Amino acid sequence: MLYARFLKRGCDVVAAAALVVLLLPVIAAVWVAVRLTLGAPVLFCAERAGKGGRPIMLAKFRSMTAATGPDGGLLPDDQRLTPVGRFLRRTSLDELPQLFSVLAGSMSLIGPRPLPLRYSARYSRRQARRLEVLPGLTGWAQIHGRNSLDWPARLELDVQYVDMLGRWFAPFLDLWIAGCTIVQIAWQAVTGRGISAPGTATMSEFR
Numbered sequence: 001m002l003y004a005r006f007l008k009r010g011c012d013v014v015a016a017a018a019l020v021v022l023l024l025p026v027i028a029a030v031w032v033a034v035r036l037t038l039g040a041p042v043l044f045c046a047e048r049a050g051k052g053g054r055p056i057m058l059a060k061f062r063s064m065t066a067a068t069g070p071d072g073g074l075l076p077d078d079q080r081l082t083p084v085g086r087f088l089r090r091t092s093l094d095e096l097p098q099l100f101s102v103l104a105g106s107m108s109l110i111g112p113r114p115l116p117l118r119y120s121a122r123y124s125r126r127q128a129r130r131l132e133v134l135p136g137l138t139g140w141a142q143i144h145g146r147n148s149l150d151w152p153a154r155l156e157l158d159v160q161y162v163d164m165l166g167r168w169f170a171p172f173l174d175l176w177i178a179g180c181t182i183v184q185i186a187w188q189a190v191t192g193r194g195i196s197a198p199g200t201a202t203m204s205e206f207r
Contacts, residue, residue, distance in 0.1 A: 048114035111136025112158035
């Protein structure tokens with residue numbers, strides 16, 4: 001479809017550039033807060049699977065310390081999250097650096113969330129279709145429960161989005177997801193729901 005192949009990228013660039021300009025004071029404030037509470041580096045960077053399964057670099061503001069236990073291994077996530085980190089995750093402010101990935105073309109504003117490279121080999125043939133499009137800052141699965149969903153449901157929603165991206169209503173779908181995301185961020189900031197998987201402080205491993 002015309003939108004998915006040509007127009008979506010232009011919309012991403014315009015919207016991401018506007019958001020960077022609008023949110024620059026917030027980005028700067030978060031940078032300072034993380035630097036003062038966690039020190040350097042301010043960003044957490046990790047490889048993720050992008051379109052076609054190709055590696056991309058995902059950047060977030062750090063929300064955890066690097067504290068280790070007696071065995072030298074990292075402590076559980078819930079023990080390493082700082083108060084500032086919990087606030088950033090609850091408000092999704094930790095995701096703001098990914099706006100620059102959208103501008104660079106490795107991500108889209110709307111699409112399946114980029115997941116670790118090691119997961120790609122674990123997908124079923126249908127689940128692997130989530131790699132047919134650019135990963136996004138937010139997406140169909142995110143507005144339907146985010147990390148509170150189990151993996152089969154979450155990955156199925158990602159594939160549903162890929163299918164719908166080729167339909168005539170795809171531009172309106174992206175607008176709907178964007179609007180719902182704003183509402184969801186406000187809701188999760190108040191309630192804390194959807195931020196982590198049940199029984200974990202972050203996200204459970206996909207196996």
